[in-house]
Amino acid sequence: MSDRSPFDDPEFRAQLEQLGVRHTPGLAAQMMDQLAPLLAAEGVDLDNLDLEATDLDAVNKALAAATEQHNLMLFTPIGAPRESAYGVLRAVSRALADGDAELAHIALAGLEPEPGADRASVAHVTGVALGTLDRWHSDPALRGAISAARVPKWRDKRSRAAAVDVLALASKRRAFDSLHSLIVRHGGLALLEGSALAVAASVMAQAAVERLVVDDLIDEVLAGESGSATPARRPSRQSGFGASFVRPAGASASSSNRQQRRAAASGDRRTLREFRAWIEQDPEISAADAAEDAGLFEAVLGLARSRGLDLNEPDDIEPLVAVLLDLGESGDPESEGAGDDALAVLHDFVHFKLETDHRPGDWEAAHTAVEVATDDGSSAIELLREVIEEADLVGSDERRRALAALPIVGAVRELLSWIGTSRPITSSGGLRRADIAPVAAMIGVTAQGVAKRPVGGDAVDGVVYAQSMYDVESLTAWWEALVTADVIDRSATRVRPGPEAAGWLAGGMPRLDTAEMLAGLFVADLVSSLAPYGPAVVSELYRRLMQALVPDEELWSPPVAAGLDFFAVSLSEQRIARLAEAGLLENPASEGPVVHEALRGTVARGLIMAMSYLAAGIVDDE
Secondary structure (H helix, E strand, C coil): CCCCCHHHCHHHHHHHHHCCCCCCCCCHHHHHHHHHHHHHHCCCCHHHCCCCCCCHHHHHHHHHHHHHHHHHHHCCCCCHHHHHHHHHHHHHHHHHHCCCHHHHHHHHHCCECCCECCECEHHHHHHHHHHHHHHHHCCHHHHHHHCCCCCCCCCCHHHHHHHHHHHHHHCCCCCCCCHHHHHHHHCHHHHHHHHHHHHHHHHHHHHHHHCCCHHHHHHHHCCHHHCCCCCCCCCCCCCHHHHHHCCCCCCCHHHHHHHHHHHHHHHHHHHHHHHHHHHHCCCCCCHHHHHHHHHHHHHHHHHHHHCCCCCCCHHHHHHHHHHHHHHHCCCCHHHHHHHHHHHHHHHHHHHHHHHHCCCHHHHHHHHHHHHHHHCCCHHHHHHHHHHHHHHCCCCHHHHHHHHHCCHHHHCHHHHHHHHCCCEECCCCCCCCHHHHHHHHHHCCCCEEECCCCCCCCCEECCEEEECCHHHCHHHHHHHHHHHHCCCEEECCCEEEECCCHHHHHCCCCCCHHHHHHHHHHHHHHHHHCCHHHCHHHHHHHHHHHHHHHCCCHHHHCCCCHHHCCHHHHHHHHHHHHHHHHCCCCECCCCCCCECCHHHHHHHHHHHHHHHHHHHHCCCCCC
C-alpha cells in the first residue's frame, strides 16, 4: 500500500475534474472528508486504494455516483441556512406579489455561491424552492389551486423559461429529482431565479383562487421549519381592501378551485370560437380543414394550460413555442409531426391576434418567435450565398490584409506564445480568473477576473468584471472559435497548441482560408450565443446584420417601434457593439451597422454557420 494520497495521481485528479470536482491544494482534506464516505458506500475505500490494481472504470462509476450524491447534499440545507433560504423565498414572493420585480431581483442577487454559518447559498435556495414545489403538488387539496400558477414577468427570459419547466416538473412531483437536468438545460443562475419565480407564482395562484391575503399566506407557507409544512387552508380576516382576498362565507377551497377552472375553460372556449370563425372567413380553407385546425388548436390550448400558460397573453407565446419545439425533438416521428402542426396553427393564431387584438403591437414579438421557429432560413441562406459570391470577387490580398488587421486574427500568434506547451484551464474549458485579464487584452478587451462582482454591475468604467471567462462575450467567442478551428486544443485540465497552430506561428500573414474561418467562427459564436434569450432576440440581430450585408429597405426595414421587444433590441445592439469592437463592423449610430467590403464574405459565412449551430442545437449556454 502506497502512502501517497490518491489526489497525487494525475489520472485520479483528471476524473474529478471531468465530474466537476476540482482539487485545490490545501483543500484536499476537506474534499476527502466530503467524498470519502460517499465513495465508501459505492465500494471504493480511498484509505486503502491500490492505484495499480484498481479498475479505473469502477472508480469512474463510483466517483460519478458519489459526486451526484454530494451535489444533492449541497442543495439540501439544514438548520440556519435552511431558514435563511426560506427567508429569501419570502422576500422574492412578497416583492413579486407587490409587482416589484426589481426588489425581487435584489433579494436573489445578494446570494453567495458558498453558504455561511447562518446564510443560505445559491444552491440552498434553489434546492429548497424545488423541494417545496414538489411537496405542495403532492397534496391533492392544493394541486388544483397552484396548477393555475402563471410565471410573473421577469427581465431575463431564460429564467422565465426555467420557471415554466420547473412548474411542469413539479406538477409531476419531479422538480427536485430533475435537478441535474435542470442545471444542464438552464444553467445555475436561470434555475435559481426560475425556481423562486415558480414558488412566487404558486403562492399567488393559491391566494387568488382561495381568496387569501397574499402576504399572510407567504408568511405561513414559507415560514421554514418552524412554520407550516404546506400552504394554509384558512383565509385571513381583514377589513377594507384586504377583505377582497378573503374567501366568502360558505365558499370552500374546492368550490373556488372549480370556479377558477370554469372561468379558464370558458375563456378558452370563447377564444376557440373566435379563432375558428376567423379561419372560416378564408375562402381558400375548406370547412373540413377549418374543423381540423380548430381541433388542433383546442389541443394546443390544453397544452398551454397544463404548463401554466395563457394563449391570450403575448408573453406566454414564446415559452409555448419552446414547449412545442421540445415536442418536435423527442425523436418520435409522430410527435415531431404533431409539433410542426401545432406550431403552424399557433402561427395562424398569432396572425389572428395581430388582426383582431385592440393592441396588435403587443403581438409583434410573439409573431417573431413563431416565425423563427417555423422558418428553415433557406431564403436568408440563399441571400448570404450571393453575398459570399460577390465578396469573393474582391482581391485575395485585400481580404487577407483586412483580416490580419482584426485583433481576433492578429493576436493569435501572441496567444500561442503565451500558451507555450500548455496552460491550465478550468474544468468547464475556459480561462482561469487570473488569466482573463491578460488574454482579453490581446484582443483589445478590458476585463478582470473576480470572485465577486462590484456593486455597480458586470461592467464599471469600461472594465468587465467577470467571475468566469464566459461572462466576457468577445473573449468567449474568440476562445471557442480557436478551439473549433483547431488552433488550440483543450483537455479536461489544460489547453495546448492545436493541429493548425504551426501555420499561425510560421510568420507573415495567415492563410486567407484559415483567417476567414476563424473570423467567421467568431461571428457564429457571438450570434448563436443569443439563442437562450429566445427567437425574437436572435431574429432581431439577424435583421440588423442582414440589413448591413443586403441593404434592401423593403426586405429589412425596421419593425414598428411599438411592437418591437426592447429586450431584443438591447441585446442585439450589444452584439453589434462587440462585432464593431472586433473590427468586423462599422457602427455609425445614425446609419446602422456597415460591413467593410473586404469582410462581407467573412460575416456572411459566420451567419450561415450560426444558422447551422442553431438548427443543430449546438449552442453554448454558459
